[in-house]
Amino acid sequence: MAIEISHGCAKGERPLIPQVCRVTEITQETPDVKSFRLVTLDGKKPFDCEPGQLGMFGLLSYGECMFVVSAQSDEWVQFTVKKVGLVTEQLHNLSVGDEVSLRGPYGNWWPTESCRGKDMLFIAGGIGLPPVRSFLLYCLEHREDYGRIDLVYSGSKYDDLVFKEQLFDIWPNEPDMHVHVSLYHEDPKHPEWKGDIGYTAPYLETLDLGPEDGNRVAVICGGPSLSRTCRESLLKAGFDEGNILTTLEMRMKCGVGKCGRCNMGGHFICLDGPIFSLAEIATMHSDV
Amino acid sequence: MPVVENNANAIPEDWEPKIIAFCCHWCTYTGADLAGLNRMNYPANVRVLRIPCSGRMNPQYVIEALNKGCDGVLVCGCHPGDCHYVTGNYYARRRMMIFKRLLEYEGLEPGRFQVKWISGAEAGKFRDTVMKAVEDVRALGPINLTREIPYFELPAMPDDDEEAFNAVPEEVFPEEVNA
């Protein structure tokens, strides 16, 4: 049975006005990646959202950017931010207690329901892990609903791997969860690295994770070349296009499918996406 | 609509001209420093910004300053021949001559954009230049250009910014001061 992804599931009022939120915790994940936990000024969770949904997180004086909610609890939402541009650079200067702007949630979410009972294969590269992690954490929370879980994760250097604690200490000890990590290149700073060296797609192929007669769902998030090569590897391994899920990214401003720039054909990534199956993407006119 | 010649006849009470002075680090900025050391008095309407050389003076800074609330702009550099980088102020001289004419062509009064060469020893000239610029602009009144952001009234210039006023000036190139 094909995976069903809901699209255009937007709801909400006053979509363009943010709320002021407070940073309660900052974790330095790598030298240029930080995670921020946010609550409202009166200490509540800013919004309820499903795993994989987006939030427009920013600073009032600098602008706002779209991020996937990388983790959440009943009290807070968390965003994981890599320093690449003007706003993210300023976000990295935040300290605990600072006020930020937040609006959302936007977009659709991982098809947690229709993946139930399946084996999960998560594939991510670099800063592509946080979006995937939102689904992974959901699966671990509802462990009995899902089969075997594999995580294939790569980064170009050891320092670029995010969530190292979970990656190396927590997740490998979860029942029937297998974590596979590779580095793109030898890392001279970390000669002790005993894991694999190689790009994600060839590494994935060595792991021999097959489609299990359509019972395994692959979830990809990474840069353009990682996405392309991993898709090809999975298709070669016999995966059905409908069982390969990915979350897309483009520049976004409004978050509600009106400002125009994040379209893939007639679809807007911020509203109909960001999560699509490969089968759906194949029918779209995509510049991504 | 009658053409308002300038704002000189309608200067609001309490109005103080705001002038920004872009000063070359190697001469005028030092000259300004010397003026301070010699306890020369000059009006506080001028805010001094340090640039590495008058050749670095980007015409955009002038437009931005006028758009953002200044009533006049002063650019000061080393005397021709004395540039720390040998030729920077020669380029600046050409560029500023053209740019000043362009601004005046667009209707800016000549007194609002002035360029002067002031060396590090000419503390008195710095003071006189600043005093003259302030008097020129004061006589002209508030600027007669449509300003930025019609949407929200700009707060006053840093006069009310206690932080900026109480800030201790950062030490500039301490090793050179010692040398």
Place this chain on the structure above:
Amino acid sequence: MLLSKQNLMPLLNSLASDVDVFVPTTIDGVKKFARLADGVEPDFDMINTTMPPKDLLFPQTQKMYHFDVDKNGSYHIHEYDESREQIVFGIRPCDMRSIVCLDEVFLTKGFVDEFYANAREKLLTVSIGCTQAAETCFCTSMGVDPIYAPNADVMLQDTGDAYKVTAQTPKGEAAVSAWSEFLSDGDAEPVNCDVTLKVSMEGVVDKLEGMYDSPIWENLSIKCLNCGTCTYVCPTCHCFDISQENRKKDGVRFRCWDSCMFSEYTAMAGGHNPRPEKLERERNRFMHKLNFFERRYGMSLCVGCGRCVEKCPVALDITRLIDDIGSYEVAPASAE
């Protein structure tokens, strides 16, 4: 009901005493809709304004909220609602169709854009049918009737000495009943308007599905300058950017028209740009006009007003593109 042409100005003046009435006029050499005031001469014979009336609903720069910091260093957000009662008088049927498109964009698909919605609710549209067409007008080919706008609140049709007045919505009926002293009973046949430029949209939407990688885009885009003229004069182009101006910790966040023709439009912080060249940008623009919007909202995003045809610096002409698509031999569609 008829409105004699002599009564037109008295009606407008009486309307303008209460609310802002926007009429087609020429200001400083620019043809646009401007607020009726002293010195503004309405020109209802003008075929089409250069600047579309979309800025009444969706201004080129629109402030959304401003923020400031209180004594404790806490941010506060203050929202703006600048919408007011407005009447647009003399809007052409093609521009009325563009408002249908904008309504779809801003008011449907789960989120309602409150800024647009507020302005839209307070706008009374009085459309005047065309009596003559410019050489660049091709509205009939895009399914617009030049003498009739079905979604206008009030429709005026030229019958020679008078306009035939039809109220088409409750809002329009309320308006017309208030104009009674300027109206007279009667009926007359509206003057027809002959639109000479015709293109065939038949099959174009479906054909475009298979033409994403066609060389037609390369040939078309090569002459494009990548300026934003076509998008800014287009009555249906609605892309916007959100930006802010700051003064220390205070600032205002606003949205402003943006153009898919600019390289910066899709450039991402990491340096990747999904539409790096004018080929991709041109293709996206025309696909959006003729195919994507049709697929998403069930209507074409081109209303045939001819403004981009008229104003393009390099005479890049959407009507020629439509003709070219019509005569293009599509390879057999892939199995989807």
Place this chain on the structure above:
Amino acid sequence: MSAQEIIRARAKELLESGEIATFIGWEAGRFTNQTTPLVITDAADAGKLVFNEYCANTLAKYVTDVLARGKVGLVVRGCDSRAIVRLINDKVIKREDVYLVGVGCPGMKDRKTDEPLKKCTECRHNNPLVFDEMAGENAEKAVPEDRFAEVKEVEAMTAAERTRYFESIYAKCIRCYACRDVCPCCTCRECFVDQRRENWVGKQNNVAENRFYGLTRVMHIGDRCIECGECERVCPMDLPLMKLNRKVIQDMNDLFGEFESGLVISAEPSVLTTYELTDREEFM
């Protein structure tokens, strides 16, 4: 043979021989007397090329877009050839990258009014200055008496009138950047308006931001403007941009000696990127 026939024949020969990869000229548009730029790579399309007195667009800027495909052939009039010289002097292209088919230009006309285009009545070099071959003879055209007449008109106003005059211009500007995109001098890889990170100019459309853009544009192209007048022609709001460009040119003329950009290929720096010790001193 008419110039148009020569152009078609030569474009065909050049493309067939493989000497050039693309040829840039004009083709007829949909409407009477309308022309639009045409880029061809196939010799069979040479028959589409036209040359008549309504070829308003300049072609030189397209060279930068199609250069990757190989040597470019194009038709050049006076303005196109100066634009090519400008691009060469700015090291955007090399002389050997282009094959120039020169054509004498009698001045182009507006297709609607049939009046000469403003940019053409003001043109001082209607015949190509650089070319590899000529299609036909040079054309005769009256040269304007005073190049800076329109600048002097503005200068004659009072300061307050000029403020109002230019503010009314900036109030009309919609910042479509057509003036930048058509300009053969605007060859920065990334224009300052696209540098959002630096945020030189805000995105609001208002008089102040538009003035910032307008003045910066003039200063950036100042000593390189070839006076082709394309910025003014393409402006959808019909803003008199040459009044700004020519003001700078006039001042450089007065201050630093006779100035006309893009006349000869040379490695000499242009007026504002050089200096003389003897330059006039106004800031003592």
